[in-house]
Amino acid sequence: MRTGRPRGFCIETALDRAMTxxxxxxxxxxxxSDLTQAMGINPPSLYAAFxxxxxxxxxxxxxxxxxxxxxxxxxxxxxxxxxxxxxxLEGVAEFSADTNGRNPPGCLLVQSGLSCSDQDxxxxxxxxxxxxxxxxxxxxxxxxxxGNLPKSANPTVLASYLVAMANGMCVQASAxxxxxxxxxxxxxxxxxxxxxxxxxxKSARTLQRAV
Amino acid sequence: MRTGRPRGFCIETALDRAMTxxxxxxxxxxxxSDLTQAMGINPPSLYAAFxxxxxxxxxxxxxxxxxxxxxxxxxxxxxxxxxxxxxxLEGVAEFSADTNGRNPPGCLLVQSGLSCSDQDxxxxxxxxxxxxxxxxxxxxxxxxxxGNLPKSANPTVLASYLVAMANGMCVQASAxxxxxxxxxxxxxxxxxxxxxxxxxxKSARTLQRAV
DNA sequence: TTTTTATTGTATCGGATGATACATAATGGC
DNA sequence: GCCATTATGTATCATCCGATACAATAAAAA
Numbered sequence: 267m268r269t270g271r272p273r274g275f276c277i278e279t280a281l282d283r284a285m286t287x288x289x290x291x292x293x294x295x296x297x298x299s300d301l302t303q304a305m306g307i308n309p310p311s312l313y314a315a316f317x318x319x320x321x322x323x324x325x326x327x328x329x330x331x332x333x334x335x336x337x338x339x340x341x342x343x344x345x346x347x348x349x350x351x352x353x354x355l356e357g358v359a360e361f362s363a364d365t366n367g368r369n370p371p372g373c374l375l376v377q378s379g380l381s382c383s384d385q386d387x388x389x390x391x392x393x394x395x396x397x398x399x400x401x402x403x404x405x406x407x408x409x410x411x412x413g414n415l416p417k418s419a420n421p422t423v424l425a426s427y428l429v430a431m432a433n434g435m436c437v438q439a440s441a442x443x444x445x446x447x448x449x450x451x452x453x454x455x456x457x458x459x460x461x462x463x464x465x466x467x468k469s470a471r472t473l474q475r476a477v
Numbered sequence: 478m479r480t481g482r483p484r485g486f487c488i489e490t491a492l493d494r495a496m497t498x499x500x501x502x503x504x505x506x507x508x509x510s511d512l513t514q515a516m517g518i519n520p521p522s523l524y525a526a527f528x529x530x531x532x533x534x535x536x537x538x539x540x541x542x543x544x545x546x547x548x549x550x551x552x553x554x555x556x557x558x559x560x561x562x563x564x565x566l567e568g569v570a571e572f573s574a575d576t577n578g579r580n581p582p583g584c585l586l587v588q589s590g591l592s593c594s595d596q597d598x599x600x601x602x603x604x605x606x607x608x609x610x611x612x613x614x615x616x617x618x619x620x621x622x623x624g625n626l627p628k629s630a631n632p633t634v635l636a637s638y639l640v641a642m643a644n645g646m647c648v649q650a651s652a653x654x655x656x657x658x659x660x661x662x663x664x665x666x667x668x669x670x671x672x673x674x675x676x677x678x679k680s681a682r683t684l685q686r687a688v
Numbered sequence: 689t690t691t692t693t694a695t696t697g698t699a700t701c702g703g704a705t706g707a708t709a710c711a712t713a714a715t716g717g718c
Numbered sequence: 719g720c721c722a723t724t725a726t727g728t729a730t731c732a733t734c735c736g737a738t739a740c741a742a743t744a745a746a747a748a
Binding site: 314 | 692693694695696697698
Binding site for chain 2: 722
C-alpha cells in the first residue's frame with residue numbers, strides 16, 4: 267500500500283466541485299479561493315494533488331469527458347449514421363440545457379476559456395473538442411465504407427457540421443435556451459443529413475450531395 | 478464647442494486596439510496594463526473616457542456590432558429567405574476564419590466571456606448575440622407572411638438554427654478552422670433549409686417540414 | 689519504536705490587478 | 719489675460735492573485 271499520510275478528501279468529489287466553479291466563472295474567473303472553498307480543501311492540498319491551477323483544470327476536463335462518455339458511447343453504438351447524428355445532437359440538447367445539479371447550462375469545453383491570457387487553455391479545450399469530432403468522423407468513415415452513408419457524403423464535413431451545431435447549441439444554452447428550444451433546432455439540423463445514393467435506406471427525400 | 482483640454486487620442490482607434498486585446502485574451506484575461514499599452518494611453522485617460530473596464534468593453538462591443546453591420550445589412554436586404562441564410566452563414570465563415578488584420582479568428586461575442594467572474598459580461602454578450610438573432614427572426618417572419626417561406630416553417634427556429642450554426646462555426650474558427658472548412662459546413666447546413674410548400678420557388682428537393 | 693513518506697492547516701509570499709490622487713497641460717468663454 | 723473645464727502623465731493605492739514555507743500529523747516500512 268502507499269505510504270505516508272492518507273489524503274483527507276475524495277479526488278472525484280473535489281474535481282466535481284472544481285468543475286462547477288470553472289464552468290460558472292471560466293478558467294481565469296475561477297480564483298484559487300473560489301476553488302479551494304468549493305472543494306473544501308486548503309491550497310497546499312490542491313497543489314499537492316494537481317500541481318497547479320492548470321493541472322487541476324486539466325484533471326477537471328478529463329473528468330468532464332468521463333461524464334460525457336455515456337452519450338458518446340451510445341452515439342458510437344448507434345445502428346446507422348443518421349441515428350448516431352440524432353443521438354449526438356439530442357444528447358447535447360439534453361445535457362447542455364439541463365441544470366439538474368449545480369452545473370450551469372452549456373458546455374465546459376466551450377465556455378470555460380475560448381480566449382485566455384494563457385493560450386494553453388484555449389488549446390487544451392480545442393484538443394478535447396477535436397477528440398469528439400474525430401470520433402464522429404471515424405464513425406462516419408466506417409459508415410460510408412459500409413454503405414450506410416452515400417459515397418457522395420464527406421465524413422469530415424459531417425463531423426464538423428455536427429460539432430459546430432453542438433457547440434452553437436451550447437452557446438445558446440449558456441444564454442438560457444431550453445432543451446425544448448434546442449430540440450427544435452436539432453430537428454431542423456437533421457434535415458440536412460444526406461440520404462439516398464444507396465438503396466440501403468429508403469427515404470421520401472430526393473438525392474442530394476452532402477458536400 | 479466643447480471646453481477643456483481636447484482628447485489626445487482617437488476613440489475609434491483606441492477601441493479597435495482594445496477590441497484586439499479582449500478578443501485574444503477574453504474579458505478577464507485582458508488586464509488594464511494590456512489594454513492601456515495596446516491603446517497607447519494611460520489609465521486615467523481610459524477611465525475618463527469609458528468609466529471603467531466594463532464600460533470600455535461595452536463600447537468595444539458596440540463598435541464590434543458596427544463592423545458586422547455591413548454583413549447584417551446585406552442579409553436583411555437579400556431577395557429571399559434562403560439567400561439571406563446563405564449570405565449570413567457565408568459571411569460568418571468568411572470573417573470568423575479571416576485573420577486579415579490583427580484580430581484573432583472567431584467571434585468576439587462568443588469567445589470573450591461566456592463564463593466570467595462577473596455575470597454582467599456573459600449577459601451583455603448574450604444580449605448582443607440575441608439582437609442579431611432577433612433581426613433574422615423578424616426577417617423570416619416577414620418572409621413567411623409574404624409567402625417567401627413555407628407556412629410550415631418556424632421563423633424562430635430558423636433564426637435560432639442559423640445563430641447556433643454561426644456560433645458553432647466561430648468556435649471552430651477560433652480553434653483554427655479555415656474559411657474553406659467552414660464553407661463546406663455552410664453548404665451542408667443550408668441543405669436543411671425549408672423549401673416547397675409554396676409555388677414561389679421551384680426546387681429539386683421534395684416537400685419537407687422545417688420544424 | 690524509530691524512520692520514512694506523504695498530507696494537512698496556518699500563515700504568508702512577491703507580484704499583478706483594477707482603479708485613483710494629484711499636479712500639470714491645453715482648450716473655450718469671458 | 720484670466721477662469722472654468724477637461725484631459726494628461728506620474729505615481730500609487732488597497733486588494734486579490736496564484737503559489738509556498740513550514741511545522742504538525744498520520745500512515746506504512748524498518
